[in-house]
Structures are given as C-alpha cells and as structure tokens.
Amino acid sequence: MQIAKVQIENFRGILTGELLLSEHNVLVGDNNTGKSTILEAIDLVLGPERLSRQSIIDEHDFYGGDYLDMDKNPIEIKIEIVIINLNEEQHRHFLEHLEWWDTNTKQCLDSPPAESTDKPSVVPALRVGFKGSYDKDDDDFKTKTYFLSPISIENGELVNFRSSDKRVCGFLFLRTLRTGSRALSLERGSLLDIILKLKDTRLQIWEDVLSNLRKVPVAEKPELGVTDILSAVQKSLHSFVNSNWSDNPHLKVSDLTRESLRRILTVFMDTGAISKNGSRHTAPFQHQGTGTINILVLSLLSIIAELKQNVIFAMEEPEIAIPPHTQKSIIESIRNKSAQALFTSHSPYVLEEFEPSQILVLHRKAGKILGCSATYPPTVKPKAYRSEFRKRFCEALLANHVLITEGRTEYDAFPAVARRLHELYPEEFSTLDALGIAIIDAESDTKIAALGSHFISLNKNVLAVYDLQEPEQMTLIKSTIPNCFEAPEKGFEKVIVNGIADAALRRFGLSLVSDGLWPTHLSNQSPYITMPEQALRETILKYLTWSKGAGSAADLLGQCSKDEMPKFIVETISKIHILISPPKTVENPTV
Structure with missing residues (x-):
C-alpha cells in the first residue's frame, strides 16, 4: 500500500496544495512550511483512532481561522488521498470502491475504456477523502471520512470510510513528542494498544483491578480524624434529608472507570538506580530520556511492522535526541519494514539515507504549498x-x-x-x-x-x-x-x-x-x-x-x-x- 497523491484545502496553514509521493519520502522545508500539517492531514483521513475522538477539528484547524465565509456560510476543510499498491486483502475489502490510477500521468482515469486499464502504467487505486465544517444548528464542528467512489445508489451520497476500513489500510502516524509520551500506556491508540489489537488480545484485567482498588482500606482508623469528620457530614445531611442514600460516607482509593484506567496504567522501567532498601528503582517509562523514549517507540514500531504487513509509517523528525548513526539505523529499519515511509526532518544525516528524488522540498506562498523532488x-x-x-x-x-x-x-x-x-x-x-x-x-x-x-x-x-x-x-x-x-x-x-x-x-x-x-x-x-x-x-x-x-x-x-x-x-x-x-x-x- 502506498499513498500516491495528497490534496489539501483550507487546512491549517495550507489554503491549497497537491503533493505526489513515491514509495518513501522525506519532507523538508523551513519551519512552518507545512511539513507536519501534511502528515496531520493524512492522519485525518487514514488514522483509525481519529473518529473515536470527541473533537477532531476546531477553529484553529481552518486556514486563517476562517470557518465561515463573508456571507456566514460554512467553509470546508477538504482532504483527498489516492492509495495504490494494495495487497490482496485490501483489494478484496475495497473492491467496490476501486478506481484506476495512471502512474505515468499521475492521474485517476475517468471511466476508462477496457484497453486503458491493460496498460502497465495503470493500476487499481483507492480514493478516499475528509470533510470538516462548522454546523450552525449544533454550534459544533462536524467531520466525515468517505470513499470518493462510487456514490451510493440508495441516497446519492458518498459512502462512509469507517474506522474498520482505515485499520485495513494500516496507517500509523508517529508524532515525535506525543506518541512517545503514551507509547507504553494502554490508552486507546497507543502503540501498546495497537500491538494488543493486532495480536487479537482482549485484556481481562479491568474488573479485577477496579474491584481490588475499591476494597483497599483508607483512613478507617478513628485516630486519623477522617472518620469523625465523615460521620459529622452524615449527621448534617440527615438533618436536611432523612433517608439512607447519604449513609456511610467513606474514602476509597479511586473512582476510576475502564477508560480512565486505560489512561493511567503505565509500564515501569528500570532506571539503573538502587534504592536505600537495596531494590532496583523503577519509574514510568516516560521518565526516561528523550532519546531512550524515541528508541523505545521505534522498537514497538518494529513489532507492529512484523505483525501487520503492508503498513504505512509517517514520522515527525526521527532525529530528535538521537545520535547520527542511530538516525541512519532508524531510517533503514523503518523503510525495510514498511510499504511506505514518510518523514519530516531537519537532519542532513536523515536526508543522506534517501535518493534526491525521494527528498520532497516544500515551499509555501500565499497559502499554496508546492513540493518538488530534489533530483x-x-x-x-x-x-x-x-x-x-x-x-x-x-x-x-x-x-x-x-x-x-x-x-x-x-x-x-x-x-x-x-x-x-x-x-x-x-x-x-x-x-x-x-x-x-x-x-x-x-x-x-x-x-x-x-x-x-x-x-x-x-x-x-x-x-x-x-x-x-x-x-x-x-x-x-x-x-x-x-x-x-x-x-x-x-x-x-x-x-x-x-x-x-x-x-x-x-x-x-x-x-x-x-x-x-x-x-x-x-x-x-x-x-x-x-x-x-x-x-x-x-x-x-x-x-x-x-x-x-x-x-x-x-x-x-x-x-x-x-x-x-x-x-x-x-x-x-x-x-x-x-x-x-x-x-x-x-x-x-x-x-
């Protein structure tokens, strides 16, 4: 699977833009040119966890912050992606939505005659898109991802591109800072969560953990003073409402739900320090150094690549806090394990690992983003x-x-x-x-x-x-x-x-x-x-x-x-x- 083309309208700093991508690319350009915005735009379309979030876009995601035009009509964020090189499973899953892409002209064919599709340069393609706009009635921002072909016969609308469809595509966006901070938590969309889903592992820990936490005694000894205060609260409540709903106030360790437990469960790692009692001290993984966390993320990424073939990896600045020789090793590893790898970078050591034709130099002028291969x-x-x-x-x-x-x-x-x-x-x-x-x-x-x-x-x-x-x-x-x-x-x-x-x-x-x-x-x-x-x-x-x-x-x-x-x-x-x-x-x- 490979992203061949990305089109963007009205998203963040990009008013309009079209980029053609190869098997592997590194995006370079000045700060605030739009490198990360391009990867974020791809994630809006292909990221399976995006649809599960309450707020996908807000006012600041619109170009210039304008989500209404001069007549107070909604302005749309539009993103379109063309995907080629589908494997057999993807081809079967998306069969009714497939179109044809000419790798020479870099265009989708419009209702081609049969002989056109027989050309070696013409391959099956999947075209998917994203729309986001302000809804006046709900006073909120609404979004949708959809297949661009065909239009539904039943209602004349485009068919939804759902989270289950996106998971078949296998796109993974590694944000340098945000991905590392929750890589080994069980939060939905974390790298550890993705690995568990790929292994088809269903955790059975929630009920036991929550039940045990609620049984932990807290401040039940009278000499601590908390019990007397809570009894006084109960007595005061009964003076106003004489019912048993306010009986027995007491402290518990947590009011956690499954979702909150997912967010706080964290893997601890050895720090190399020895505590006074002689035990080895461990700390949450995110307390490790930035370079260590980044390498940890890449280790998890390797596991994901081995579990799921034909995956697309997008990654921001793999060079952060990592020495040059490791940067080169990272790039080589990711490219070998992915169908397509997309990077942003400010490191010449990263760029050295790519042929000039794979280095996409970005330039933005008056909101229009342009990209050309270095050659x-x-x-x-x-x-x-x-x-x-x-x-x-x-x-x-x-x-x-x-x-x-x-x-x-x-x-x-x-x-x-x-x-x-x-x-x-x-x-x-x-x-x-x-x-x-x-x-x-x-x-x-x-x-x-x-x-x-x-x-x-x-x-x-x-x-x-x-x-x-x-x-x-x-x-x-x-x-x-x-x-x-x-x-x-x-x-x-x-x-x-x-x-x-x-x-x-x-x-x-x-x-x-x-x-x-x-x-x-x-x-x-x-x-x-x-x-x-x-x-x-x-x-x-x-x-x-x-x-x-x-x-x-x-x-x-x-x-x-x-x-x-x-x-x-x-x-x-x-x-x-x-x-x-x-x-x-x-x-x-x-x-």
Whole structure:
C-alpha cells in the first residue's frame, strides 16, 4: 500500500496544495512550511483512532481561522488521498470502491475504456477523502471520512470510510513528542494498544483491578480524624434529608472507570538506580530520556511492522535526541519494514539515507504549498554525489540560503572569516550558519550557473562568490544568480595573499615552520623573520596552492584581525549579512 497523491484545502496553514509521493519520502522545508500539517492531514483521513475522538477539528484547524465565509456560510476543510499498491486483502475489502490510477500521468482515469486499464502504467487505486465544517444548528464542528467512489445508489451520497476500513489500510502516524509520551500506556491508540489489537488480545484485567482498588482500606482508623469528620457530614445531611442514600460516607482509593484506567496504567522501567532498601528503582517509562523514549517507540514500531504487513509509517523528525548513526539505523529499519515511509526532518544525516528524488522540498506562498523532488544537481554525477557531494547537498536542502563558491579555497575562506568577524564584533557580524547559509563548492566556474539555477528551482535564495571571470562566463553567472560577488583578480589564493596584511602572513608562515608543518618540497623557501614581504607573499601563495583542500586558507584567515583581512572578503561578508539580515530601522519617536 502506498499513498500516491495528497490534496489539501483550507487546512491549517495550507489554503491549497497537491503533493505526489513515491514509495518513501522525506519532507523538508523551513519551519512552518507545512511539513507536519501534511502528515496531520493524512492522519485525518487514514488514522483509525481519529473518529473515536470527541473533537477532531476546531477553529484553529481552518486556514486563517476562517470557518465561515463573508456571507456566514460554512467553509470546508477538504482532504483527498489516492492509495495504490494494495495487497490482496485490501483489494478484496475495497473492491467496490476501486478506481484506476495512471502512474505515468499521475492521474485517476475517468471511466476508462477496457484497453486503458491493460496498460502497465495503470493500476487499481483507492480514493478516499475528509470533510470538516462548522454546523450552525449544533454550534459544533462536524467531520466525515468517505470513499470518493462510487456514490451510493440508495441516497446519492458518498459512502462512509469507517474506522474498520482505515485499520485495513494500516496507517500509523508517529508524532515525535506525543506518541512517545503514551507509547507504553494502554490508552486507546497507543502503540501498546495497537500491538494488543493486532495480536487479537482482549485484556481481562479491568474488573479485577477496579474491584481490588475499591476494597483497599483508607483512613478507617478513628485516630486519623477522617472518620469523625465523615460521620459529622452524615449527621448534617440527615438533618436536611432523612433517608439512607447519604449513609456511610467513606474514602476509597479511586473512582476510576475502564477508560480512565486505560489512561493511567503505565509500564515501569528500570532506571539503573538502587534504592536505600537495596531494590532496583523503577519509574514510568516516560521518565526516561528523550532519546531512550524515541528508541523505545521505534522498537514497538518494529513489532507492529512484523505483525501487520503492508503498513504505512509517517514520522515527525526521527532525529530528535538521537545520535547520527542511530538516525541512519532508524531510517533503514523503518523503510525495510514498511510499504511506505514518510518523514519530516531537519537532519542532513536523515536526508543522506534517501535518493534526491525521494527528498520532497516544500515551499509555501500565499497559502499554496508546492513540493518538488530534489533530483541530482545538474553538474554532479550519481557516483560523485554518493561519495563526496551528498552531505553538502543535504545541508543545502535544509538551509534558507545557498552560497555557491567557485572552488575549495573560497569554500574554506568565507565561513572562517565570518566566524572570526563574529568573534570580534558579535553585534555587527554573524556566522554563515547563524544566517541560515549552506555552502556548496562548485569546483569550477563553469558549474556555478547550473548549480545556481538548480537551487533556485528548489526555492532557495542563492548567492555566489568567485574570482575574476571572463566576460562571457561572468554574464552567464549574473544572468542566473541574483546576488553575485566577483573578486578583483584571478585565482582566489592570490586574492587572499595579495589582500592580507604582511604581519598576518608572517605570523602564519613562522608558525608553520616552528610547528614542523612547512612542506619539505618548499624547504628552500621557508618563511623567516626577516624575509622580504614580496618573497613572503610568493612562498605563502605556493603553500596555499599546494595545500588546497586541507583548510589552510581558513587557518590563515581565522587568526587575523579585521584590519588584517583581505578587504574584498570582509566587504563581501558584510554585504551578505546586510542582504540576509538587514539592520532594523528605528522610527523617530513622536513628540
């Protein structure tokens, strides 16, 4: 089973949107783009526990909070989902509601001729939906999930898509914080409850537990004083109402019902601590660390996957409080055990586990949400992407801004200068990370324009920095990328060496020699205290050119004062800062 398409109208921050999904997807985008809203929308349609809740939606679930139009007529939340790759059981169960989906055109066929359904690209599909609106008569919000095909012959309405139907679909939404807090309780819809239902286990504990709780004596000793007070209450009651209904007031441990007992029964786990009496101390599972709870949730998820085949898992931010290697293990485990896995994430380690075509980059403008597959960057071959480019590309997908550098020296230099300037002048400068900038090394001036175009298509704000270009290449770059910064000379190592102060170069060169790091092939040109300035610049230029890729430019610039740094780099950093984080203007106070 696989969700192929999701359409959303008027739900939370999404006025309208349509997303096409593949077998596995990770949704990325800025905060409040709508990643979690999409998963919540799917859960409104497919979540079997939703219909058992008293309040499924409220005023805040409508786009802009508007549940009535200008004429006071109800506005509807609408969600539609197309499901394909049904297994045999699902195919039989939903047979009368099945339609046909073309995997090439990504559309449902309207009354297709028989020969259309024989095409390899056409597969059976289930189309289901959700509607929610305000009911004036009941002064409440009403919701319905339904099959979109066919219309009932009896009443001309769409047939209800019930909780029992949803359980056949097998959708499970793991909310990072909320799922973990009740994973091992017996509350309806908890992971432990789902496992018991899948095992067809009917608990027989309720009556015994409640009965035993009511037998527990509480404060029955007269010396405690409670009994006398309750007797006085009874006497006072009888002065007003002389009947036996107010006889024998006493305390009991609990007035719990089955449902309240479900909510409070909790699994305790060993904390590793030893109590004073020598026993091992246990505590409710939700008192464990966040990372432990998340891993516990995933362990339960594995059990569910093994019990129920063809399940769809949706999960918010699997990286929270979990180290990178565990994040990767989690993603691999969930994908292997599910028919479809959908994630939201802000972690490059999570994104690295997906092919670019499976990374869905979200962008929302004026309430309309758009999603596009990342795809391979145009200048990067798949093999190079897997071996070198992958992490940097994933970081760029998670950033608001992308700075493309022509080569490795610029790639090292600019974050080092920004970091040093922030250390020296924190009120004036920020690090590139703090500005939300990810850096991509184009490795050649001929690749800058193509990479810039690619990231612009993913709705990223793109900047580029490079050395002096030939007119034709410069025109191509500037026509593609809106914010470009061109150095005054060819070769960025020269930009650094010719623009940096003599004192900084001399300090750097002498430290390399004293630390034994000066290369042997340049031993006859080793820096020394009285080396002439021009000779010093020439030998440091040879060193930076030789050590390109080792971060030498960052080491040099990271120990400079602002006045010692190359003017071009400082001015470029300043312009980028103003461009992304403009200074706030202070309005003149009124007198």
